[in-house]
Amino acid sequence: MTSQTLFEKSEKGQRAYSLPKSWEELKTYIPDAFLKRDGDIPLPEISELNLTRHFSGLAHKNVGIDNVFYPLGSCTMKLNPRINEVCASLEGFVKTHPLAPEETVQGNLQLIVELIEILCDLTGMTAGSLLPNAGSQGEFTGLQMIAAYHQKNGDLLRDEILIPDTAHGTNPATAAMSGFKTVNFKSNKNGDVDIEELKRLISPKTAGLMLTNPNTVGIFSPQILEISSLLHSAGALLYYDGANLNPLLNVARPGDMGFDVMHINLHKTFSTPHGGGGPGSGPVLCNDKLKDFLPTPYVLKRSGRYTIEWKKTSSIGSIATFHGNFAIYLRAYIYAKLHGNYGLRKIAEVAVLNANYLKSALGKYFTIPFSQHCMHEFVLQADNYIDRDIKALDIAKRMLDYGVYAPTVYFPLIIKECMLIEPTETESKSTLDRFIDIIKQICEEIQTNPTIVKTAPHTKSVTRLDEVRAVKNPILKHVT
Amino acid sequence: MDFISNSDTQINEMLKSIGIKSIEELFSDIPESLKIPKPTIDDGLSESEGLDLMQKLAQKNSFASYDSYLGGGAYEHYVPAIVASICSKSEFLTSYTPYQAEASQGMLQIIFEYQSAICALTGMDVCNASLYDGASACAEACLMAMRLKKEKNVLLISESLNPHYRGLVNQYLKSHSVIIIDIPFNSSLEIDSETLDAHLASGNVIGFLTQSPNFFGTVEKLKPISEKLKQKNALFLLASNPLSYGIFASAQELDVDIAIGDSQPFGLPLAFGGPYVGYLACKSEFVRQMPGRIVGETVDSNGKRGFVLTLQAREQHIRREKATSNICTNQALAALATLVAIMWYGKQGVKELSLTNYQRACYLKENLKSIPGTTLFNPETTFNEFVVKFDKPLEEIQCIFRKNGIEPGISLNRYYPALKNSLLIAVTETKTKQQLDKYIEVAKECCK
Numbered sequence: 001m002t003s004q005t006l007f008e009k010s011e012k013g014q015r016a017y018s019l020p021k022s023w024e025e026l027k028t029y030i031p032d033a034f035l036k037r038d039g040d041i042p043l044p045e046i047s048e049l050n051l052t053r054h055f056s057g058l059a060h061k062n063v064g065i066d067n068v069f070y071p072l073g074s075c076t077m078k079l080n081p082r083i084n085e086v087c088a089s090l091e092g093f094v095k096t097h098p099l100a101p102e103e104t105v106q107g108n109l110q111l112i113v114e115l116i117e118i119l120c121d122l123t124g125m126t127a128g129s130l131l132p133n134a135g136s137q138g139e140f141t142g143l144q145m146i147a148a149y150h151q152k153n154g155d156l157l158r159d160e161i162l163i164p165d166t167a168h169g170t171n172p173a174t175a176a177m178s179g180f181k182t183v184n185f186k187s188n189k190n191g192d193v194d195i196e197e198l199k200r201l202i203s204p205k206t207a208g209l210m211l212t213n214p215n216t217v218g219i220f221s222p223q224i225l226e227i228s229s230l231l232h233s234a235g236a237l238l239y240y241d242g243a244n245l246n247p248l249l250n251v252a253r254p255g256d257m258g259f260d261v262m263h264i265n266l267h268k269t270f271s272t273p274h275g276g277g278g279p280g281s282g283p284v285l286c287n288d289k290l291k292d293f294l295p296t297p298y299v300l301k302r303s304g305r306y307t308i309e310w311k312k313t314s315s316i317g318s319i320a321t322f323h324g325n326f327a328i329y330l331r332a333y334i335y336a337k338l339h340g341n342y343g344l345r346k347i348a349e350v351a352v353l354n355a356n357y358l359k360s361a362l363g364k365y366f367t368i369p370f371s372q373h374c375m376h377e378f379v380l381q382a383d384n385y386i387d388r389d390i391k392a393l394d395i396a397k398r399m400l401d402y403g404v405y406a407p408t409v410y411f412p413l414i415i416k417e418c419m420l421i422e423p424t425e426t427e428s429k430s431t432l433d434r435f436i437d438i439i440k441q442i443c444e445e446i447q448t449n450p451t452i453v454k455t456a457p458h459t460k461s462v463t464r465l466d467e468v469r470a471v472k473n474p475i476l477k478h479v480t
Numbered sequence: 481m482d483f484i485s486n487s488d489t490q491i492n493e494m495l496k497s498i499g500i501k502s503i504e505e506l507f508s509d510i511p512e513s514l515k516i517p518k519p520t521i522d523d524g525l526s527e528s529e530g531l532d533l534m535q536k537l538a539q540k541n542s543f544a545s546y547d548s549y550l551g552g553g554a555y556e557h558y559v560p561a562i563v564a565s566i567c568s569k570s571e572f573l574t575s576y577t578p579y580q581a582e583a584s585q586g587m588l589q590i591i592f593e594y595q596s597a598i599c600a601l602t603g604m605d606v607c608n609a610s611l612y613d614g615a616s617a618c619a620e621a622c623l624m625a626m627r628l629k630k631e632k633n634v635l636l637i638s639e640s641l642n643p644h645y646r647g648l649v650n651q652y653l654k655s656h657s658v659i660i661i662d663i664p665f666n667s668s669l670e671i672d673s674e675t676l677d678a679h680l681a682s683g684n685v686i687g688f689l690t691q692s693p694n695f696f697g698t699v700e701k702l703k704p705i706s707e708k709l710k711q712k713n714a715l716f717l718l719a720s721n722p723l724s725y726g727i728f729a730s731a732q733e734l735d736v737d738i739a740i741g742d743s744q745p746f747g748l749p750l751a752f753g754g755p756y757v758g759y760l761a762c763k764s765e766f767v768r769q770m771p772g773r774i775v776g777e778t779v780d781s782n783g784k785r786g787f788v789l790t791l792q793a794r795e796q797h798i799r800r801e802k803a804t805s806n807i808c809t810n811q812a813l814a815a816l817a818t819l820v821a822i823m824w825y826g827k828q829g830v831k832e833l834s835l836t837n838y839q840r841a842c843y844l845k846e847n848l849k850s851i852p853g854t855t856l857f858n859p860e861t862t863f864n865e866f867v868v869k870f871d872k873p874l875e876e877i878q879c880i881f882r883k884n885g886i887e888p889g890i891s892l893n894r895y896y897p898a899l900k901n902s903l904l905i906a907v908t909e910t911k912t913k914q915q916l917d918k919y920i921e922v923a924k925e926c927c928k
Contacts, residue, residue, distance in 0.1 A: 003585070003784070003785045003786065005589065005592065005593055005596065006593055006823055007593070007596060010827075015826055015828065015829060016562070016823075016824045016825075016826065017824055017825045017826060017828075017829035017832075017833070019829070019832055019836055019909065020836070020912070022836065023913050025843060026839040026840065026842075026843060029838065029839040029842035029843070029846075031699075031727050031835075031838060031861060032699075032860075032861050034701070035699050035701070035729060036727060036728060036729065037725065037726075037727060037729050037730055037733065038729070038733060039603065039730060039733065040827070041600055041601060041725070041726065041827055041831065042600045042827075043597065043600045043601075043822065043823070043825075043826055043827040043830060044823065044826060044827065045826050045828065046823060048562060051562065051820075051823055051824060052566070055566045055569070055590075055820065056569075058585075058589055058590060059569045059570075060571070060586070061584075061585035061586040061589070062571040062575055062578075062584055062585065062586030063571060064571050064572070064573060064574030064575035064576075065574040065575075066570035066574045067570060067571060067574075075576050077576060078483070079483045081483055081527075083527050083530060083531060085568065087530070087534040089564070090534060090535060091538070092537075092539055092541045093537075093538050093541065093751065093752065094749045094751055095543065095544040095556075095749070095750060096541050096543045096544070096750060096751070096752045097543065097548055097550040097554055097750050098554050098750070098752050098753030098754075099552055099554070099890055100543045100548070100752075100887065104541060104542045104543035104546065104887075105541050105543055105752065106541065107536075107537040107538055110537060110540065111537055133613065133616070133754065133755075133811075134612065134808065134809040134810070135809060136806040136807055136808050137612060137807075140806060144654070147655070168797075169795075169796040169798070169799075169800050169803070169808070170796050170797075170806050173796035173799070173800060173801060173803040173805065173806035174806040175801060176801040176802070176803075176806075177652070177805070178655055180655075182800075219509070222509045222510070222511060224511070224514075225511060225513070225514070250516060250518070250519060251510065251515065251516065252507075252510050252514040252515055252516060253514075256516075257514060265809075267809065271483075273573045273574055273813070274575065274576050274577070274809070275567075275572065275573055275575075275812050275813025275814075275816075276572050276573075276575045276576070276578065276584075276590070276812040276813060276816070277578065277591075277773065277809060277811075277812030277813075278610070278755075278810045278814070279754070279755035279757075279809075279810075279811045279812075279813060279814050310894065316651065317650065317651055318615065318644065318647025318651055319648065320612065320615060320616070320753070320754065321613040321614050321615040321642075321644045321648070321742065321753065321754075321756065322553075322554065322613075322752070322753025322754065323752055323753040323754065324753070324754055325612075325755040326751055326752040326753055327749075327751040327754065327755060328754070328755055334530050334533075337530055337533060338481050338482075338524055338526075338527065338530045339481070339482055339524050340519075340522065340524030341523055342519045342520075342523050342524055343481060343482040343522070345519050346482050347482065347484070349503045350484050350486060350491070350503075352503065352506045353486075353494055353495070353503050353506065354486075354494075356498050356506055357497060357498055360497065360498045361497070373505070373506045373507075373508060373509065396580065397582065400580060400583045405576075406580050406583075408579070425483075425484050426484060426485060427485060428485035428486055428490065429486055429490040431485075455781065457582045457583070460582040460583055460585070461582075461786075462780040462786040463582070463780040463781045463782055463784070464582065464780060464781045465581050465582060465778055465780050465781075465786045466779055466780070466781070467581075467778065467788050467790065469778045469779065470777070470778035471776075471790055471793075474767065474776050474791065475776055475777035475778075476592075476595060476605075476606045476607075476774060476775070476777075477592070477595050477596040477599045477605075477606065478592075478593070478596040
């Protein structure tokens with residue numbers, strides 16, 4: 001299969017486009033020569049058939065959850081129901097302009113208000129905003145709200161955010177972007193927060209703690225109430241990274257655990273498609289302490305009609321150009337409505353069951369660093385074969401040959417040769433059994449034919465790619 | 481309903497295999513006081529009931545029944561049919577960020593081509609894999625400029641930058657010690673170059689962020705401004721509608737350092753504001769300070785061409801608090817929509833589409849300005865949009881237009897009190913002569 005780019009497939013004079021016909025007067029409107037573009041636009045010329053074949057060809061070199069089992073930890077790769085897509089393409093939604101008069105977009109505004117209510121019910125929070133365009137933007141929003149809260153209280157010394165070493169990389173990056181100093185702390189031997197270490201680090205400078213619970217090794221912290229009480233009694237707030245909310249749907253709520261503000265990755269828990277890297281949606285939810293600081297525009301129901309507040313006293317202000325990724329959170333709304341509270345609980349239960357089933361079966365082949373029951377995901381330490389020069393990465397690449405996607409590797413950073421596995425609730429036992437079998441076969445191969453693992457994959461459109469070369473000699477676009 | 485594959489039989493087999501009696505046991509780490517009662521009544525919907533619910537909500541939006549002249553950063557363009565067809569392919573729609581490159585060559589090559597297409601339009605050297613939207617692209621460009629000019633502390637920003645972009649720029653810069661100075665616009669809605677000169681003279685300027693076509697649609701005269709910035713060793717950050725590059729000078733021709741904007745005009749429907757896609761392109765010497773993902777070309781172990789995520793030492797999953805940005809999930813599928821639309825138009829089509837937009841907006845603009853009772857604020861070159869002031873109160877004008885099935889434009893009262901009774905009117909290629917003539921007719925009626 002060729003890897004020629006569209007630019008290389010260009011043929012002079014080919015075209016796919018058509019434009020509405022012009023009329024006579026229009027021809028008199030010629031842009032000022034002083035402002036005009038001098039150079040050519042170096043885009044390809046290509047017919048619609050060649051265009052569509054190009055992208056169809058590229059689709060063959062990609063895999064999604066529709067094609068294969070995708071046990072990518074912390075990413076919650078569940079089925080993306082097509083009803084979501086059908087709903088998102090309804091003309092009444094698609095054609096609405098973000099600055100349309102309120103009375104002409106009552107349906108959109110109702111959806112926004114109701115989705116926030118649904119998410120608040122599920123998380124034990126009291127208010128929220130759908131504006132953040134992804135999880136990390138939700139984190140940023142939440143931390144700006146925490147900053148505003150302390151500022152309003154005249155608590156100006158609080159400039160530190162505590163972050164455990166198991167955290168997603170976005171947590172410390174967001175804290176830094178929001179103007180906080182990050183204070184990282186080590187987890188204990190159970191993969192949980194080390195309470196003594198936490199106590200040592202909490203100070204009058206602590207603005208808040210960012211925590212994922214269950215965390216990125218898939219463990220729910222049994223000490224969560226103690227943690228939140230420690231932070232609160234020191235005058236600090238708790239941020240909940242909702243990337244791992246899937247196992248808690250209608251089981252337990254971050255608000256009840258003592259978290260003050262959080263985000264949800266709708267492209268994970270609520271199944272809006274991940275699209276090869278977005279668009280996502282990362283609504284932020286909070287309790288009464290923080291609700292005045294929520295970003296604008298803020299949608300609310302007032303005497304039977306829905307209205308938008310573009311500016312609001314105390315609000316931290318803007319977080320997206322307009323209303324965030326509307327057509328994405330719209331999909332989460334229908335997903336929640338289809339399930340109802342009953343179905344959402346079932347998601348959590350089966351997600352946790354599937355993960356524990358895999359975990360108990362895979363313990364035969366790899367070290368399981370944390371033995372307690374996991375939530376929706378778990379870590380393996382794939383260092384059994386280091387002496388044979390087989391690393392987690394090699395095993396992951398070999399999985400691709402067996403027709404599954406690989407787990408998340410080398411994250412979280414606290415586990416050597418880490419593999420983070422999240423099967424999600426939508427996978428069947430037979431798929432999980434097949435995955436167990438694949439791991440077994442790869443382990444046998446490591447004994448009998450390690451080279452085939454070391455040099456994997458062998459069945460994809462390319463073999464192992466040279467990432468070092470890409471950094472040393474960056475080619476970042478088509479060059480004529 | 482739910483989308484769970486396992487039946488009760490399989491669930492029981494799995495419980496047995498784990499060695500537990502019920503799923504509840506798996507939640508034993510959660511303190512009892514936190515557990516909420518399990519819902520007992522199935523309150524979900526069937527797929528058809530769900531669709532019905534959504535159709536009813538969509539029907540509550542009457543907006544689609546109006547001829548809309550709203551723009552201001554979100555434009556109604558024709559979306560080629562091929563866009564939805566390509567974007568709905570399972571392999572793209574349901575894949576994750578391409579962490580395993582060998583199984584993700586399709587998406588990686590798409591991002592590489594998207595980067596190339598944005599570079600072709602802007603003329604810039606490099607582009608990232610996408611940012612959330614136009615606002616976040618502007619805000620990230622400011623942070624990037626601040627990293628590039630650490631020794632300076634003043635950022636100049638045009639007041640004619642889309643106020644929705646400016647809002648997020650303020651948000652991102654809030655916790656930094658940078659001084660922001662507003663550069664006003666003059667009576668014809670162009671950059672007030674005297675004020676700009678005065679502030680540039682201080683020598684402490686990191687850069688100048690402006691927009692062209694600006695929020696009012698004015699195509700700014702940027703060449704002399706660019707030269708002045710270079711003399712003062714200040715960076716030039718230019719936000720643009722990428723469609724305007726079809727006929728107007730490229731960012732490279734204007735010696736821009738960081739070109740940003742929202743690619744929504746290419747392939748993305750209005751959808752109440754999102755998903756859209758922010759682009760950020762720059763000169764190659766600045767690439768290591770870029771935020772977000774970047775795809776690069778390389779070879780596999782057999783020497784065959786392939787694509788990978790690259791220069792990742794800038795990113796949050798590696799650098800954590802020292803990363804250039806916190807962005808992780810971006811707008812990949814929206815970037816694909818943009819790519820498909822740009823390629824459908826291609827080399828010649830992008831120019832023609834751009835010219836068509838320019839000319840149709842000119843037609844309405846020229847015909848409105850001769851109506852007594854209106855004043856055109858920006859008589860010079862504009863793209864897609866222009867500002868018209870009405871002598872009568874705007875509410876009255878809007879009411880007459882709406883009765884005629886027209887949403888006539890964005891009221892500027894909220895953004896710029898000085899531009900009272902003015903409408904920002906956007907025209908794209910989707911407007912027919914008949915529609916535009918009707919607008920002119922209703923405008924005459926309003927001004928009677």
